[in-house]
Amino acid sequence: MLKCRVIPILSFNGFALVKTKKFASNARMVGNSIQAARVFNSRNVDELAFIDIYASDQNRKINLQVVKAIINECYMPVGIGGGVNSIEDIHNLLAIGADKVILKNMMIQNPNFLNEAASIYGNQCITIAVDAEKKEGSYFLYNRLNRTIPLFEFINKLTKFRFGEIILTSVNHDGMMDGFDIELVNQVVRMVEVPVVANGGGGQPDHFKDLFARTKIEAVGASSIFYFTQYTPLDVKKAVSSIGKPMRIITKNVITNTDIREI
Amino acid sequence: MLTSIRYCRKCLFPETKPDLFFDRKGICSACKAAESKFINVDWEKREKDFFTIINKFKLGKDEIGYDCLIPVSGGKDSTYQAYFMKVVCGMNPLCVCFETTRETDLGRKNLENISKLGIDVIHFRKNYSAYKSMVIEGFKRVGDEMWPNHLGIFTIPILVAVKFKIKLVIWGENPQQEYGGPWESIENYSLTRNWMEEFGGLLGNRIQDMIGVDGLTTRDLTPYFYPSDQELKDAGLVSIFLGHYFFWDARKQLELIEKHGFSVKQDGPVEGTYINYENLDEEMHGLHDYLKFVKYGFGRATDHACIDIRNHRLTREEGLKLVKQYDGKYPHKAIKAFIKYSGLTKTKIDQVIDSYTNPILFKMNTDGSFARDFKGNLIKNYQIK
């Protein structure tokens, strides 16, 4: 039976890891990316997502050296995003070991690119990041391209294109550790065929329990909880498992092996 | 091509420092917090609040018991706290010291000095091998060989407070300036585990993540498990920061305790900085500081210069000069000590340090290794402005 996934999401600002609150620009610097990768690898997490959140804004590419160093620490799948806007970008990331490429601006500016990428690399390599912002009761697609895009219309249009997975982040709950946007998750899961990773708002194990009990989600993303509280992915998994959801629970920690470096 | 890093207009903290924010004028949050000490604070009222609080716990000379607990390291701040609570406030403190990794002679002397002030001190000697396993794993996994020490200095004093039923815990300067206030606002406040995980420098690693390292079991790690929020509540623990109620002036405090037996380093500054009165107790502190430098581009000398700048003892230019001279040098002494302690080879240690060295901040050779000068120091790819 397929297990539900708990995916730590690492946001990178081009230099080190940061954590935002409601996607505001004054992100909090949280630390070095290698130590985060090693800690999560030691915990046998299901998967990792690493996103350079300012790459597009700053018109640069994600630093491949940093990405390679992180992937080298991980023996589980890693999704990488940030400033990806060409087939070459995707090729470079997959070549250094990324399993999935996370796209955002391209899905807005040129959704045909999704099909192009999928036709070469397969749908499953393409993950799209959908950031949902609730304003006065309605949902919009958050973007920094100055566009007003009603969310559900957008998702409907998107289903005609090829991709493997959606990371659905609630902007309002991002970094607030006040629980997930259940209504949003339920709506989006109903609209698409692909797996959805719910993200934004998880601050304690009970929030995750609530999410899995009240939606049909099978994967969840989290960041703040792992930086700022005593809870680890294992605590989250145990909580979700307690309501009957199948989880992959491994209690043995992996000891850091720094022997294997450049091959 | 040089990397451009933004620096605080007032001090020398870079934007790369974790948990630091800049306002619109380019002033960092640490400077703003320090500034608030000089203006808009009714220190008289705060002093009053402080004595109101401690009088709720103070025991009389005819009573048996400790009325407050002070976590100490033997360093200047905690020595001052101990002195202040015992001699100035007339309390009966129990001091608790979590043994550091490798104590220096000076550290030992200064810790003894606290007991000479007429205070009982519990010096917790930890399980050497369990701790050492965590030192080495902490070094490899999160680039901080002092990892278990950060955990211990918070956890053990709180555990003792709970067990000994000492409700009042006295801390020094408040790193997160927002906490403090009169009795009403702090009476139910204790530093919870969450606080420690967020602000204690644990770099995302948790005690439960150490289970299994070199066969360590939960039982082996007993003293490192922080009491639960409920246990803290049941024990009625209350934490206060002296720095909230009194204007914190580290240099003045140092002058005072030097008159009461505290010794500074006589043979030059501590490795990695320009001063001789901080981090005296730990032989390998230079490595911890250096790891911070390779990750974020600033080291202990920067920390000290910023404090001196904020306390108006140095101008920014003077601070900058000292930083350029002392900051981020390869810590030969600490590395030597770490080789001896850990059994790891220098090559291995350097390999781990390199894995944490930020390639955006430091120059690299064409073969992928980091460029160094003849003394083994990294070459910066940025300029402090």
Place this chain on the structure above:
Amino acid sequence: MTIAIIKYGMGNVASVQKALHKLGYSSIITNDPDEIRKSAYILLPGVGSFEAGMINLHRLGLVDLLTDEVCIKKKPFFGICLGMQLLATFGNEPHKVKGLGWIEGEVVKLHFSDDRRIPHIGWNNISLANKTNVFLQEFSGLDYYFIHSYHFVPTTNSEIVFTVDYGIPIVAAIKKGNIFATQFHPEKSQEAGASLLKKVIGSHA
């Protein structure tokens, strides 16, 4: 023993090499015929579409070479993900295309009548198809990482070693003589994956 990891423009080679290196195996990433012939083991990884995979193999002149090395010379072979699907007679991504044809069967799109998600992404536990297979018993019930929208349906069941349950039983691993292949990614499946790689590759060392 050197393992030749076939480089044919379908990604994923770095992770495989890293996993092998950690287990102590030496490997080269190559599409050079001499190096492939000299190697003691061939590993075919891959993520991407069936058609793109076959086009690239043909373009690099690898189809005949690999068929010769593996099916005639019986060199040990390990295929991962697309590297397993390409062994089929036919694939259908994006349309019907001939595969390597080493194992009779077809690769078809996953399809469900309920709202089960496609692609099949995540950790799922594999089950031994034949309970008497002592050699691989220790891996039955363990979770491995799957990420695919198409799956291999062999003509006969005799080559199926492991299945995985995702609404229907899906082929998780196949074995035919010197050929072993997995739909899941052992190089991304942490300890469970490492032990499987070690066991299978080690048996040919």
